[in-house]
Amino acid sequence: MxxxxxxxxxxxxxxxxxxxxxxxxxxxxxxxxxxxxxxxxxxxxxxxxxxxxxxxxxxxxxxxxxxxxxxxxxxxxxxxxxxxxxxxxxxxxxxxxxxxxxxxxxxxxxxxxxxxxxxxxxxxxxxxxxxxxxxxxxxxxxxxxxxxxxxxxxxxxxxxTLPKREFAAGMAEIIKMAVMFDKDFFEKIKNNSISLEEMIKRAVELKADVVNQDEKEKGIRSVLNYGHTFGHVIENLTNYKTFLHGEAVAIGMVMANELSKILGYLSENEAEEIKQVLKKNNLPIDFKIENIEEFYNHFFLDKKTSNNKIKFIIPEKIGKYKIIDDIDKNIILKVLKKFEK
Amino acid sequence: MxxxxxxxxxxxxxxxxxxxxxxxxxxxxxxxxxxxxxxxxxxxxxxxxxxxxxxxxxxxxxxxxxxxxxxxxxxxxxxxxxxxxxxxxxxxxxxxxxxxxxxxxxxxxxxxxxxxxxxxxxxxxxxxxxxxxxxxxxxxxxxxxxxxxxxxxxxxxxxxTLPKREFAAGMAEIIKMAVMFDKDFFEKIKNNSISLEEMIKRAVELKADVVNQDEKEKGIRSVLNYGHTFGHVIENLTNYKTFLHGEAVAIGMVMANELSKILGYLSENEAEEIKQVLKKNNLPIDFKIENIEEFYNHFFLDKKTSNNKIKFIIPEKIGKYKIIDDIDKNIILKVLKKFEK
Missing domain, CATH: 3.40.50.1970 (Rossmann fold)
Structure with a gap:
């Protein structure tokens, strides 16, 4: 292939x-x-x-x-x-x-x-x-x-020879691609009806398609950051010690899904489906935030945060992404509150 | 412009x-x-x-x-x-x-x-x-x-505010471009019948033309190394202390011209003309080589020397370049001998 x-x-x-x-x-x-x-x-x-x-x-x-x-x-x-x-x-x-x-x-x-x-x-x-x-x-x-x-x-x-946790971390990126771009692929992962090679191939194809459109990440390539905007903050707050990158991304996807729900896009059912697929693939789906203001401020340390605008990538529904920027701080805090300790 | x-x-x-x-x-x-x-x-x-x-x-x-x-x-x-x-x-x-x-x-x-x-x-x-x-x-x-x-x-x-020697060093690269690509330009420099701005513009145009064809120096861009193959060795042997880069290139051009003459391309007259233009522009035209074997071995330290082939750029005549590789060591030594102490 x-x-x-x-x-x-x-x-x-x-x-x-x-x-x-x-x-x-x-x-x-x-x-x-x-x-x-x-x-x-x-x-x-x-x-x-x-x-x-x-x-x-x-x-x-x-x-x-x-x-x-x-x-x-x-x-x-x-x-x-x-x-x-x-x-x-x-x-x-x-x-x-x-x-x-x-x-x-x-x-x-x-x-x-x-x-x-x-x-x-x-x-x-x-x-x-x-x-x-x-x-x-x-x-x-x-x-x-x-x-x-x-x-x-x-x-x-x-x-x-790959440790189980590291395998799961890779699965997070595969699931991310499915949720962003391909409902059919998501269904296959959910139903365990796709081989490892086929799964890798589809994930790579989807990524290749994005990279071919936007090599230098001036636009569409940022869609690959679904789960990453929240995930990077989680990695940062835990000094990159608690979670593998893919694990933080998995939690970040759950958070981005909450944002999507609040904005009226993703249904409760779909969000739950994604959560269950992540969980089944040995990925964490929750994180307890100590201080939501601190969490919020960490968004601005990300190199992708240009001109003080945070860009969020969310699923409009499973298989279709949406890019959101210029979003009200209160809405983000509302999302973070759901994860508050 | x-x-x-x-x-x-x-x-x-x-x-x-x-x-x-x-x-x-x-x-x-x-x-x-x-x-x-x-x-x-x-x-x-x-x-x-x-x-x-x-x-x-x-x-x-x-x-x-x-x-x-x-x-x-x-x-x-x-x-x-x-x-x-x-x-x-x-x-x-x-x-x-x-x-x-x-x-x-x-x-x-x-x-x-x-x-x-x-x-x-x-x-x-x-x-x-x-x-x-x-x-x-x-x-x-x-x-x-x-x-x-x-x-x-x-x-x-x-x-x-540019010191005279540094100005001359810049002139070396301008003269280089003229000898490689444009006899008319060379004549104007020789006759002092071109303004500084026009001279800069023509040199930049000629360089732009090369870069447009070969951004990553996979082929034609190497033509810009006329004078540089010898010049780099001179800079190296003198620990970059005796000559400015452009000065070493000027001497390198004189050496490359000798190679061209030996190979039957450049005429004695043309070589002399180039030498005089360099001299008139306050550039050195001679270098005394202590040890020609040592000089020869230094060619292989150049990052442009791939697969142990030295590539020389010479003028076939004024205004026309020629690329030479795979040249017999004895011919190079014959050139170097002319500059031996």
Whole structure:
């Protein structure tokens, strides 16, 4: 199965299948982390040959997604005399993918790179669409670039070792896509009548469709932030320690649904249906807010909050999104009150 | 006078004229250095208004073109709560332009920026075409991006304070463009029958034409490296201390011309003509090589040397370039021998 991404800057395929034999007549660096390397590096290298193959291993964890580790990657490439014709391969989850993409975008002003995601979240979300980045003391993904890979290879083999919570976090993004764009897809997830590969493929197709329309997130791409506007605040308030990203997004979707209900769009039934699908997929659906004013103020720390307008993405109904901005503070507080401790 | 750049990633104008009044209804940061700020900040701010105006001042010099100063710029932007709608203005020479462009390309995955170059070199070369970058311990401009500005404003007012050597260094790039692409332009420079503005405009037009064909330097854009392949080695061997970039390029052009002569293209007369134009414009035309083997080996440190093939750009005749690669080492040594101490 494959899907094509077609942006102004690049056209490339996302291949969902057993990893094919990859042979490169150029220098290749696989960038991964210790954990993934320990579990899966043989599976990869058995399928990979290159003129020269280097493995660059990073520590595992979001806290290492910083400039120091980008410099570490770049220095290894310079040491190995990589040139503009060389290739990087991101082999891991979102952290490895975002960092490899960023390194590829700035090494000698840009070299080719390939994504081989190993987590469900990276497969359906971060590996698709060319967002790269690192964190700094001001926040997450605040430094980075839009830089598309040359190909994405999605092989569900790697999911066999993925912890259950991380699998669920990936499901959150899949459910998000279904609620935003495709009722039929949502029904299939709800009824368990779709295979994992088919589910990944549909999620990727839907994301590709959005990215093809708006590579640089000037408009429609922001729709992918359903659940994220609330979710980012939850992650922030809990210092990114309590919830995985996908878990915070799941709660954020429940909150966005409440907003939609108050505004008269989503029905009580539909909101409940979404909640149950999230729950069935081992995702949290509730969060107790200590202080709703504080929660509200956190919206303005988001890099997507331009000109002090908060943009909310809500389902008008299952399968149809709606973008809301310039919304009255009191209405938001009313939503938050439902989650108050 | 204006010229338009039209690349796959952006279309924008290069305006060669007295700086117009610029009014922005968004946050603006002017990035400059202490020297330029001292000389010209009033001239700029008298023509500039913004919703919020910040001036970020860097130390003056190539040695500050590094990640530490990019981080300094980014931190100031985060402190001032700049968002995706904010604008950066590069106000200075090539160092300021390259750093501002790089910072703009990675701040929140890319914000708008404008170039207001203050040196002749930046006006005709570095501000046009979207190359951004910084140096590191491995070399110059090894980290960076291709990222186009939204506009370039070229006002020769700023050249009134430019040191004579730096003016000459800018002339080297102008003469380079003439020799590569436009015999008539070369004749005008030789005969002193063209105004400074017209000269800048023609050089920018010629560069724009190349960039429009090959934004990411996959092919034809490498033609702009006439004089640079030899020049980079000269800069390297003298630790970037003896010559300004344009001066090294001037010597590099003389060397490339010798190569062209040996290969049977450029006539002795034409080579001499170019030499005299460089000389008349206060540029060096000779360099004594200590060790020609060492000089030769330095070609392979250049980031443009891919797959161990050195690419030389030479004039086939004045006004017509030729790209040469896969050239026998002995021929290059023969050229270098002419410059041996």
């Amino acid at each position: 494959k899907t094509t991404i077609n942006t102004p800057s690049k056209t490339y395929d996302i291949i969902i299948d057993k990893l094919p034999k990859l042979n490169f007549d150029r220098k290749v660096a696989v960038i991964t982390n210790h954990k993934i390397a320990g579990l899966h590096i043989n599976y990869l290298t058995n399928n990979l040959s290159a003129k020269e193959l280097h493995i660059i291993t990073l520590p595992d964890g979001e806290e290492y997604k910083n400039w120091q580790n980008i410099e570490f990657i770049l220095d290894r490439l310079f040491d190995a005399k990589f040139d503009r014709n060389s290739l990087l391969i991101a082999f891991g989850g979102g952290v490895v993918g975002d960092m490899t993409g960023f390194a590829a975008s700035i090494f000698l002003r840009g070299v080719d790179f390939i994504q081989i995601p190993t987590t469900l979240l990276a497969m359906v979300d971060s590996s698709v669409g060319g967002k790269t980045g690192i964190n700094n003391k001001y926040g997450k993904n605040l430094i980075g670039s839009f830089y598309q890979p040359n190909a994405v290879y999605i092989d569900t083999h790697f999911l066999s | 204006k010229t338009t750049i039209n690349t796959p990633s952006k279309t924008y104008d290069i305006i060669i004229d007295k700086l117009p009044k610029l009014n922005f209804d968004r946050k603006v940061a002017v990035i400059t250095n202490h020297k330029i700020a001292g000389l010209h900040i009033n001239y700029l701010t008298n023509n500039l208004s913004a919703k919020e105006l910040h001036i970020i001042t860097l130390p003056d010099g190539e040695e500050y073109k590094n990640w530490q100063n990019i981080e300094f710029i980014l931190d100031r932007l985060f402190d001032a709560k700049f968002d995706r709608n904010s604008l950066l203005i590069a106000f200075g020479g090539g160092v300021v332009g390259d750093m501002t462009g790089f910072a703009a390309s990675i701040f929140l995955r890319g914000v708008d920026f404008i170039q207001i170059p203050t040196t002749l070199l930046a006006m005709v070369d570095s501000s046009v075409g979207g190359k951004t970058g910084i140096n590191n311990k491995y070399g110059k401009n090894l980290i960076g991006s291709f990222y186009q500005p939204n506009a370039v404003y070229i006002d020769t007012h700023f050249l009134s």
